[in-house]
Amino acid sequence: MTQSLGIAVIGAGMAGLAHIAGYRTAPTLYNSELPALRYVAVADVNTELATTVAKRYGYAKALGTWHEVAADPDIDVVSVVIANRFHREAVEGLLAAGKHVLCEKPLADTLEEAEAMAAAARDAASLARVGFTFRRTPGIAAIRDLIKDGTLGKVLHFSGRYWTDYGHNWQAPMSWRYKGGPGSGALADVGSHLSYIAEFLAGEIRSVSGGQLSTSITERYLPVGAVTGHDLVELSNIAEPVENDDYAAFNVQFSDAVGSLEVSRVAAGHPNGLSFEVFCEKGAARFNQQRPSQIEIMLADGPSATNGYRTVDLGPEHAYIGGGLPMDAPGVGVGQNEAFAYQARAFLDEVVGASTALPANATFDEGLHNMRILQAVVESAANHGKKVTL
Numbered sequence: 001m002t003q004s005l006g007i008a009v010i011g012a013g014m015a016g017l018a019h020i021a022g023y024r025t026a027p028t029l030y031n032s033e034l035p036a037l038r039y040v041a042v043a044d045v046n047t048e049l050a051t052t053v054a055k056r057y058g059y060a061k062a063l064g065t066w067h068e069v070a071a072d073p074d075i076d077v078v079s080v081v082i083a084n085r086f087h088r089e090a091v092e093g094l095l096a097a098g099k100h101v102l103c104e105k106p107l108a109d110t111l112e113e114a115e116a117m118a119a120a121a122r123d124a125a126s127l128a129r130v131g132f133t134f135r136r137t138p139g140i141a142a143i144r145d146l147i148k149d150g151t152l153g154k155v156l157h158f159s160g161r162y163w164t165d166y167g168h169n170w171q172a173p174m175s176w177r178y179k180g181g182p183g184s185g186a187l188a189d190v191g192s193h194l195s196y197i198a199e200f201l202a203g204e205i206r207s208v209s210g211g212q213l214s215t216s217i218t219e220r221y222l223p224v225g226a227v228t229g230h231d232l233v234e235l236s237n238i239a240e241p242v243e244n245d246d247y248a249a250f251n252v253q254f255s256d257a258v259g260s261l262e263v264s265r266v267a268a269g270h271p272n273g274l275s276f277e278v279f280c281e282k283g284a285a286r287f288n289q290q291r292p293s294q295i296e297i298m299l300a301d302g303p304s305a306t307n308g309y310r311t312v313d314l315g316p317e318h319a320y321i322g323g324g325l326p327m328d329a330p331g332v333g334v335g336q337n338e339a340f341a342y343q344a345r346a347f348l349d350e351v352v353g354a355s356t357a358l359p360a361n362a363t364f365d366e367g368l369h370n371m372r373i374l375q376a377v378v379e380s381a382a383n384h385g386k387k388v389t390l
Contacts, residue, residue: 002352004036006074010066010090011081012044012053013228015104019079019131020057022340029324029345033354040075043068046226066090070097077351079131079344080104083176084188088113095124102347103130106192106374107367109180114371121364127351129360130367132196134274136342136358138334139295141319142312143278143285144201146297153281155202158252158259160276162190163267166230167246173223173233177265178242182213183378185244191263193274195373196362198252198259201278205373207253209387211380213245216266250377272336284309293333320358 009020020042027034043063044050050062066082069075070093080090080103087108094101107114107130121128134140146152164186166172177189199205220242221235249262267273274289283299286309298309315330316322320342325334342358349356362370376388 002035004038006038006040006076008041008043008069008075009079009081010043010069012042012049016081018337018340019081020053022344024057025341026345026348029341030357034348035352041069049228066093070094070099076100085109085180088117091117092120095120095126095128098126100127100351102361105130105132105367106188106371107364109184111371111375114368118364118368128364129347130362130364131343132362133339133343134193134197135200136320137339138314138318138320139287139292140197142295142314143287145319146285147201147280152283152285155257155278155280157257157279158198158202160194160198161262162194163264163270163273164190165268165270167265168268170217171232171235172220173227173235174220174240175227178220178244180244182244183374185246186263186265187245187248187374187377189265191248192370192374194261194263196370198261202257202259203254205252205254205390207387207389208250208376208380210251210385211377212249213381214247215242216246218242248377250380292335324357
C-alpha cells in the first residue's frame with residue numbers, strides 16, 4: 001500500500017465543498033486502513049474563493065485550473081466538481097496524468113461526451129468513478145435491504161420526485177446551470193439522481209415513455225460579479241435566454257415493475273425535496289430527504305384495521321451507520337453531508353485496495369448508462385412522449 005495520498009478538489013462551490021469536507025471526514029469512518037492523507041489543493045477559476053475554501057478546510061494551497069492539478073506530482077486523487085460541460089476535458093486530462101478521478105454526476109452535457117469519457121476510463125491506468133451519492137444514504141440503502149432480503153418482496157411500482165426551488169425566483173442569476181441543450185437542466189441536475197435511485201431499488205430501467213420537458217422562466221439576467229452555488233446576487237441589465245428545462249417528468253419500465261419520476265428546479269418551498277415511495281408484494285416503503293434519519297415502512301401482515309405505515313429511526317442495525325459514525329445510536333440523525341463522506345471513503349478505499357464497509361462508487365460505464373436514460377427522456381419528450389427502449 002502507498003505511504004500517502006495527495007488529494008485535490010476542482011470546484012469550490014456548494015457541491016465542491018461537500019467533496020472537500022467529505023475527504024476530511026473519510027478517514028474517521030470505521031476503522032481506517034487508509035495511508036496518511038495529504039490535503040494538497042482546492043482549485044477553482046475563482047482563485048479568491050479557492051484560497052478562502054482551502055484555508056477553511058486545511059488544504060495546503062489554492063490553484064486556478066485543472067491543468068495545474070494534473071501537473072502537480074503531489075496530487076494522486078482528484079474530485080471534479082465543475083460545470084458539466086467542462087467534465088470531459090478535465091477528466092481526460094487528469095486520467096492522462098495518472099490521477100485517480102471521482103467525477104460528479106452527470107458525466108457530461110451530452111451523450112457523445114459521456115461515451116468518450118467512459119472509453120477513456122476503460123483505457124486509463126488509474127481509477128475513474130462517478131459519484132452516485134444517494135446510493136450510500138442509509139435510509140435508501142435500508143429500504144433496498146428490505147427489498148433484497150424479502151421483507152418487502154418484489155417491487156411492483158416506484159413513484160419518485162426530486163423537487164428543488166433554486167430556480168423558482170426569476171432573480172436567480174444566469175449561470176452554467178441554465179445553459180445547454182434539452183435535458184441538461186433539471187433533468188440532468190436532479191433527474192440523474194432520481195433515475196439511479198429508482199434503479200438501485202427496482203432494477204434496471206429498460207424503457208422510458210411519456211417524457212415531458214418544460215421551461216417556466218425563459219430568460220435570466222447576468223450577475224454583476226462572481227456567483228457561488230445558488231446565491232442571489234446583484235444583477236446586470238443584460239438578459240440571456242434559458243436554454244434548458246426547469247421541469248421534467250417521465251415514466252419508466254423496469255424488468256419486473258413500472259415507475260413514474262418527476263423533477264423540478266422551480267418547485268417553491270422545496271429546497272431539497274427528494275422523496276419516493278416504493279410499492280412491493282408484501283408492503284411498501286417511503287423516504288423523504290427532509291427527514292433523512294428516518295424511513296417509513298408498511299408491511300401487509302396484520303389486520304387491516306390497524307395496518308399502515310410506521311416510522312423507523314435509523315441506527316446501527318441499518319446500512320452504513322454502525323461502527324461508522326461517531327454517534328451511531330438510533331435517533332442521533334444522519335443526512336446528505338454524511339453521504340459525501342461515505343462516498344469519499346469508498347473511493348479512497350478502492351484506490352488503495354483496502355477492505356471497506358461501503359460499496360464502490362459507480363463506474364463511468366454506469367455513469368454512461370445513466371446518461372442514456374436521460375437522453376431517452378429527451379427523445380421521448382421531443383416525440384410527444386413516445387416509448388424509447390434502452
